[in-house]
Amino acid sequence: MEETITPVLEWNLESAELAYSVIARYVEHTQVSGLIIAMLASALGEERLKSIAQSEYWQGYMASKRSIAEAKQDVERLTAILDRMKQTTES
Numbered sequence: 001m002e003e004t005i006t007p008v009l010e011w012n013l014e015s016a017e018l019a020y021s022v023i024a025r026y027v028e029h030t031q032v033s034g035l036i037i038a039m040l041a042s043a044l045g046e047e048r049l050k051s052i053a054q055s056e057y058w059q060g061y062m063a064s065k066r067s068i069a070e071a072k073q074d075v076e077r078l079t080a081i082l083d084r085m086k087q088t089t090e091s
Contacts, residue, residue: 013085020082023075030068037061 041049052058 016082
């Protein structure tokens, strides 16, 4: 029988900062993508935009955008946790 080795995950300041960095990049990309989509939608005009806005892809995009907006509080909590970790390690 093969023995399964479970890695020990270490959560420390370095791993927390790495997680925050990854999350921040995704949030920034999403915000930039939203701006580009708004510009493209404006260029298409209102009539052409109606059919796009009714598509399942657009509905999925809007749901994702709302989810990112709702995650703002979680990002702020993570930032506060990181700040406390930094203060603890500096002390």
